[in-house]
Amino acid sequence: MLAIFQRHPRFAITCALGLLCLLLLQTSGPSDPFGPRLGRLYRHGHSSGGDLDTAWRLSQSEHVYQNMLRDRAKLIQKFGPTKNDILPWPKNREFYTLWDFFIPAFNCPxxxxxxxxxxxxxxxxxxxxxxxxxxxxxxxxxxxxxxxxxxxxxxxxxxxxxxxxxxxxxxxxxxxxxxxxxxxxxxxxxxxxxxxxxxxxxxxxxxxxxxxxxxxxxxxxxxxxxxxxxxxxxxxxxxxxxxxxxxxxxxxxxxxxxxxxxxxxxxxxxxxxxxxxxxxxxxxxxxxxxxxxxxxxxxxxxxxxxxxxxxxxxxxxxxxxxxxxxx
CATH class of the missing domain: 3.40.50.150 (Vaccinia Virus protein VP39)
Incomplete structure (x- = not known):
């Protein structure tokens, strides 16, 4: 191994980084925004796909949706600055309508x-x-x-x-x-x-x-x-x-x-x-x-x-x- 590193240091470093990434992926679990029920699907999902794939897609969709909720809060602050100040159908050339606060950011799995x-x-x-x-x-x-x-x-x-x-x-x-x-x-x-x-x-x-x-x-x-x-x-x-x-x-x-x-x-x-x-x-x-x-x-x-x-x-x-x- 030492000889390989001495002759091909870049190749050896690349291999070591790859092994480290693989170990991290195996030891770190995916996020569990839906609670323990979908967490169990992750841990016991079928290797051929099925529950595991669906649970992963749902988790990613929820992550995207939570980001959208933060964007909603920013939009309210921009045009409000509070929810009491927002008009659903503005008439002063504001670039939004009611529906822009409620976009379908979740993906069907x-x-x-x-x-x-x-x-x-x-x-x-x-x-x-x-x-x-x-x-x-x-x-x-x-x-x-x-x-x-x-x-x-x-x-x-x-x-x-x-x-x-x-x-x-x-x-x-x-x-x-x-x-x-x-x-x-x-x-x-x-x-x-x-x-x-x-x-x-x-x-x-x-x-x-x-x-x-x-x-x-x-x-x-x-x-x-x-x-x-x-x-x-x-x-x-x-x-x-x-x-x-x-x-x-x-x-x-x-x-x-x-x-x-x-x-x-x-x-x-x-x-x-x-x-x-x-x-x-x-x-x-x-x-x-x-x-x-x-x-x-x-x-x-x-x-x-x-x-x-x-x-x-x-x-x-x-x-x-x-x-x-x-x-």
């Missing part, structure tokens, strides 16, 4: 695909292949509006998924399911609404998500779609409070959500709107929801020329629940 019509109604999904053969696959969809291409697409792309749909403005799913017998057989519909508290005797009847799941005998929802014209704020707030009270993660794997930022309950002016919206959004993040895709509703802007771009589609992964997309 699997394939992403858009399911449903290419116009208003389709949604972005993460890792749908993970649910293709799952036998107890459960889908909830709130807000049908006689257009069910998204729900029909999910049923077509999976073998065993069933969908529970709710919308008090219509009497059934759209023709994409209603007129297709083999899809209609895996669907269930009620003319009820989703809300922050139960009102079974109301017109229309309104229920919390936790109450509907109990009625249907469900413990977990694989895919949750919500498009309910502003009711998403109290409905999700109620569910988060319920989950905290019972020390449970949110009971779904991923969420496809249209946000109606102009319809926050109790918010009547722009000066309060950003603060209220930020606090609501941060409650989603604290509960484990990470956005991996967004799509502004430009159809709404086009129809109502001159209006604020207050509607946006977001897709989230729940990183605190144990579900198929995470392993």
């Amino acid at each position: 699997h394939e992403t695909q858009r399911v449903g019509i290419l116009g208003d109604g389709g949604k972005w999904m993460c890792g749908l292949s993970r649910l293709q053969d799952k036998k107890d696959c459960t889908i909830y969809s709130f807000g049908i509006n006689d257009e069910s291409s998204f729900e029909a697409g999910l049923l077509e792309l999976t073998q065993h998924c069933e969908v529970w749909g709710y919308d008090f403005s219509v009497k059934d799913f759209g023709p994409e399911i209603r007129n297709v017998p083999h899809l209609a057989a895996r669907s269930h519909f009620k003319s009820w609404g989703l809300a922050g508290k139960d009102d079974p005797n109301g017109r229309p009847p309104m229920y919390t998500l936790q109450s509907l799941m109990k009625m249907n005998g469900h413990k977990f929802i694989d895919i949750l779609k919500i498009d309910i014209e502003g009711y998403e704020f109290p409905a999700l707030r109620s569910l988060i409070e319920y989950s905290k009270k019972h020390n449970q993660p949110l009971p779904f794997g991923q969420l496809q959500l249209e946000i109606h930022a102009d319809r926050m309950p109790g918010v009547k002016d722009d000066k309060k709107m950003f603060k209220e919206f930020l606090e609501w959004w941060e409650s989603l993040e604290e509960a484990g929801l990470r956005p991996f895709w967004t799509e502004p509703n430009l159809i709404f802007v086009n129809i109502n020329l001159g209006t604020q771009p207050a509607l946006a589609e977001y897709s989230f992964i729940n990183i605190k629940a144990d579900h198929d997309v995470l392993h």
Whole structure:
């Protein structure tokens, strides 16, 4: 060895550095931003990939997302300097809108695909292949509006998924399911609404998500779609409070959500709107929801020329629940 070093010192130094790097990689573990559950996936992941690859991707995505949170704080300080000073739709040539504070910085660890019509109604999904053969696959969809291409697409792309749909403005799913017998057989519909508290005797009847799941005998929802014209704020707030009270993660794997930022309950002016919206959004993040895709509703802007771009589609992964997309 000494002779090799004397004859070829640069080669010997390079080899020594390589061995040192290899030893460091073997002895140092990856970061564990998700807590002990995903840490176990790192330590016991399969050498052929699988859980180990997914856990590594999730860890890197969370690292990127935490960096984005710091950038959000900087943007608030730049244009605020506090959240009480930010306007969601500035009119003095500031170079931002509300949505620039809430970018989908998290990456889906699997394939992403858009399911449903290419116009208003389709949604972005993460890792749908993970649910293709799952036998107890459960889908909830709130807000049908006689257009069910998204729900029909999910049923077509999976073998065993069933969908529970709710919308008090219509009497059934759209023709994409209603007129297709083999899809209609895996669907269930009620003319009820989703809300922050139960009102079974109301017109229309309104229920919390936790109450509907109990009625249907469900413990977990694989895919949750919500498009309910502003009711998403109290409905999700109620569910988060319920989950905290019972020390449970949110009971779904991923969420496809249209946000109606102009319809926050109790918010009547722009000066309060950003603060209220930020606090609501941060409650989603604290509960484990990470956005991996967004799509502004430009159809709404086009129809109502001159209006604020207050509607946006977001897709989230729940990183605190144990579900198929995470392993």
